[in-house]
C-alpha cells in the first residue's frame with residue numbers, strides 16, 4: 001500500500017546574514033539557468049565575475065534588517081505553515097527550498113524516511129514563471145530520478161485563478177485595508193520580458209493588450225497575464241473600482257528589460273498624480289520575505305514619502321493565516337486523491 005506525503009516548496013534564504021553565506025546563496029540562485037537564462041559561460045561571467053563582487057555585501061545588510069531570532073522570515077513562515085498544515089492532514093508534511101537549506105532533496109528524503117512513496121508537491125507560488133514553478137519542478141524531478149526513483153510526485157499547478165485562493169487573498173486584503181486610501185497598488189515580483197517570450201508555447205504573447213484578455217492559449221505560461229488576472233479577480237471580490245487600482249513589478253536585476261511598469265518608478269510618480277494615501281500588497285509572495293519587508297516596506301515607503309506621499313500602508317502576505325492554510329490543505333487533498341485515479 002503506497003504511503004502519501006506533502007512537500008511544500010518555497011524559494012529559500014541564505015543560512016545566515018554573513019556575507020559569505022549570502023554569497024553562496026546568491027551563487028546557487030543566480031547560476032540557475034531558469035533565473036539567469038544565458039549560456040553557462042556568459043552566466044558565470046555575469047554572476048561570478050560581476051554580481052557576486054558587490055551584491056552579497058549589500059544584500060547581507062538588507063537581510064540583517066529583516067532577520068529574526070528564529071532566522072529568515074521566509075523560512076520561519078514556511079515552517080509555521082508546515083506545522084499548521086500538519087495538524088489538519090493525516091499524511092506527513094515536509095518543506096524544501098529551491099535554493100539553500102532545507103533543500104528539496106532534504107524534503108524528499110525526510111518524507112522517504114517516513115515511508116512515503118507518493119508525494120504531492122506544492123510550489124508556493126500562485127503564478128507560473130520559469131524562475132519559480134518551472135525551476136522547482138525541474139529540480140525536484142532531477143532529484144527524484146537520481147536518488148528516489150521509486151517515488152512518484154504529483155505537482156500542483158499554479159493556482160492564481162482558483163476561486164478558493166482568490167477568495168482567501170481578497171478576504172485577507174479586505175481585513176487589512178486602511179479606512180481611507182487613494183489607491184491600492186498590487187506589486188508583483190518582476191521577470192525579464194524574455195522569459196515570457198521564451199516560455200510561451202504559442203509564441204503569440206506580445207507583452208501588450210493580449211496579457212489583459214480573458215482567455216488565450218498563451219496565458220497558461222504568461223506570468224504577466226497571471227498577475228493581471230489575479231488583480232482583476234481580487235478587486236472584483238473587493239468591489240474596488242479599477243481606477244483605484246495599480247499594478248506594477250518590483251525587484252528587477254541587471255540591464256535587461258523586465259516587465260513594466262516598475263514598482264520603484266510607480267512609487268516615485270504617483271504622489272505627483274494626487275495619490276498621497278497608498279495601500280500596497282505583494283501577491284506573488286505568499287510569505288513575507290526580504291523583497292516585501294525591506295524592498296517594499298522600507299525602501300519603497302521611502303521613495304513614496306520622498307516624492308510627496310503621506311501614508312504608506314503595507315498589507316502583509318498570507319503567511320500562516322488559517323484561511324490560507326485551509327486553501328493549501330484543499331489544493332493538496334485534491335492531488336492526494338488524484339493518486340487513486342492514476
Ligand SMILES: C=CC1=C(C)c2cc3[nH]c(cc4nc(cc5[nH]c(cc1n2)c(C)c5CCC(=O)O)C(CCC(=O)O)=C4C)c(C)c3C=C
Pocket residue numbers: 011012013014026034035036055059072074125129131132189190191192251253284285288289290291
Ligand atoms: C515570487 C516570485 C519570484 C520570482 C518570479 C522571482 C524571480 C527572480 N528573482 C531574481 C533575483 C533575486 N530575487 C531575490 C529574492 C527573492 N525573490 C523571490 C521570489 C521570486 N523571484 C523571493 C521570495 C525572494 C526573497 C528571498 C528571501 O530570502 O527572503 C534575490 C535575493 C535578494 C537580493 O539580493 O536582493 C535576488 C538576487 C531574478 C533574477 C528573477 C527572475 C529572473
Ligand SMILES: [Fe+2]
Pocket residue numbers: 189251
Ligand atoms: Fe526574486
Ligand SMILES: [Fe+2]
Pocket residue numbers: 205206207208210211218222224225
Ligand atoms: Fe501575455
